[in-house]
Amino acid sequence: MSAIREGMRQVMAWLHGWTGLALGWVLFVMCLAGTMSVFKPEISRWMRPEATASAGRIEAIAAATNWLASSARGSTGWYLTAPDDRANVVEATYDKGGDYVARALDPVSGAPVARETLGGEFFYRLHFELELPYPWGRWLASIAALAMLTALVTGIIAHRRIFRDFFTFRPRKGQRSWLDGHNALGVLALPFHLMITFSGLVTLASLNMPWGIVANYGNDLAAAFHDLAPGAVDRPAAGRPATLAPIAPMLREAERRFGGAPFSRVSIANPGDVASVVTVYRSDAAQIGATVAEVSFDGPSGRVIGAWSEARPAVGTYAVIYGLHMGRFAGGLLRWLYFLGGAMLTLAVASGMILWVVKRRERAPLSLANRIVERLNVGIIAGVPIGFAAYLCVNRLLPIGLIDRAQQEVTIALDAAGIALLAAIAVPPRLGWPLLLGVLALLCFAAPVVGGGLSYLSQALARGDAMLPMADALLIGVALTALACMRAVTRKRPEIRRPARARAIA
Structure with missing residues (x-):
């Protein structure tokens, strides 16, 4: 029985790793954008200071x-x-x-x-449409959410000391440190991670599980929606x-x-x-x-x-699941807990992607495929936040009366993320990480001050509006965190002692 359990854990660990690798970068974008969407109205207010x-x-x-x-x-x-x-x-x-x-x-x-902008709506739409045409973006988001649910369940099964290891963190131990951090991020908010992933799948149920509608209504969607409402x-x-x-x-x-x-x-x-x-x-x-x-x-x-x-129990159940995912009921402290849970899920995805590379580097020289994964990690994990920070900066810099201004902001954000990804592919990771983290810090420092930002801040303080100063403080906090990470990755990496007969792992 013990051998069967151990074999099951190995299978689950294999599935956990490969599921995360296959769609990890998409999940990172979805989780980060979804976390930002918790404060969608507040972001929109920050981007319309007039x-x-x-x-x-x-x-x-x-x-x-x-x-x-x-x-x-x-x-x-x-x-x-x-x-x-x-x-x-x-x-x-x-x-x-x-x-x-x-x-x-x-x-x-x-x-x-006066200021035309999508505001926080950009992050909300990116979260489940990924800037792709309908229905392809939502299809990809559904597949990624299913992969996330699979990764969560297999991670629970594979980890035999999941709660004990949650209280363990061994710094500067290479693979062990990354594994400890990944476990802690995953376990502390595990109920939230399961809820938000499952409820996200349910919100897109009519797209990813349309068979009930087709079986009862065929192509007559109007009749289906009439019966629903x-x-x-x-x-x-x-x-x-x-x-x-x-x-x-x-x-x-x-x-x-x-x-x-x-x-x-x-x-x-x-x-x-x-x-x-x-x-x-x-x-x-x-x-x-x-x-x-x-x-x-x-x-x-x-x-x-x-x-x-609406009084039908089945529809009411769906409404509760949908409401849990949207979190519109959350106020004050609970909204911040939603934000913290989303941030931890985002970091769990990012640390899992990095752990994939660290684990293989410590066993043997990286294969070509894993060297590509390493550079893509740099480009996505640092590049997507750069695109988001650029979106906030250009909101203050573009002329207010510019034609098609809202779309210009989105285009610049996507271009900035794409340039960061190309830079990460072009340079070695030891240079890519500090380079992109430095750019991220610079953009986050700049966003609160460029384009009259200090004037908007003083006006907000004068009328007693705490939202804008708090948003500026969060941007500065992100910038300081990026600088701290940049300093950490520039430290000399300890020499790795590999087994004498180490072989390359794909």
């Missing part, structure tokens, strides 16, 4: 619809997210000339804010113009029907048409489950034409 106006949810949505009525004529739909205690703008999406446009609207005037009101445009009734009374009526709970999103279908429909969705910020509750109004008259709240 947007300081504030208004209540109802007033902000009313101002936004007034602006859209005159500036987005001919659109088939407006989709609005109301401001709250974390976000101070109305996030609006609407179609114009055949393309969807996303704009942050001032909560008082309703007009777009049976109370939703959907009617075609009549082709006759009509003015939208004042939206504020509709929003107040919706909140009354929600039992006093606030709304979070509003959609207006067929705006400017006699068949327009205003749908108000309940906020889920105060509970774990993603609430499915909505009230629909006839646009021209403002009368209620539909209201429903």
Whole structure:
């Protein structure tokens, strides 16, 4: 029995290592971007420092619809997210000339804010779409999440002293030090790692497990979505113009029907048409489950034409799993714990990739394949944060009125990460690590001060806004950490004593 258990652990260890290697770099990008997304509204506020106006949810949505009525004529739909205690703008999406446009609207005037940027939305989309066209990015994210779940389960089975070794760290011991760090990062937040990975897979279930929908509905997705949301009101445009009734009374009526709970999103279908429909969705910020509750109004008259709240247990279970992954209910300390758990998962992936190389270097000279892995490790682990830091820097440096400014920011971020990857491939790792870590530190030091950053900081302090100073402090903390890592990797590596008959390991 002991031999069987040991054989099982060896198989699990092999599967753990190769699963992590196959998709480790993709997982690193997903985990780091997902960790950043925990503070998506705060990142967006940092990247729009001029947007300081504030208004209540109802007033902000009313101002936004007034602006859209005159500036987005001919659109088939407006989709609005109301401001709250974390976000101070109305996030609006609407179609114009055949393309969807996303704009942050001032909560008082309703007009777009001066600085066009995706803000934290970039990290959120990168997390599960990887900047790839639909559905390929989401497919890759699903496969990577499945690999992560496999790596977590096999890592638990393979490690026979998982909790005892968690309390052990032996510094400057090469492979042993990296293994101790990898184990500690994985075990301390293991319940969070399992939850966030499994719930991430569930959020994409209709894409990676579509067989139930196909078996029951074939290609009729409209019927599937109707059964999923049976109370939703959907009617075609009549082709006759009509003015939208004042939206504020509709929003107040919706909140009354929600039992006093606030709304979070509003959609207006067929705006400017006699068949327009205003749908108000309940906020889920105060509970774990993603609430499915909505009230629909006839646009021209403002009368209620539909209201429903999801009560089916199966859908409610999915809503809880989805809500756990999104973490919109998390406030204060719990949000920071989400961030810390994501950071530990990111570091566990990174340390596992580095451990793969360190383990093989200590046994024998690295093969060509493992030398390539080593350089890719440098390029991804240091290069992706460089791209993120460049994204924050160019947000302050690009002219505010630049055409297609938001896309320019994303392009520069991806280019910066790509250049860092090419540099890591071109130079030896002993030079690549300090070079890229130094660039990362420089960019993180620069982000809070370039483009008038100090002026924005002083203005935030004057009005008592602690978010921007805290974000600047975090950037400086990342810069100092990068410098400390750069100093550590420039130390002379101790000579490795290899067995006399060591052989190359692929």
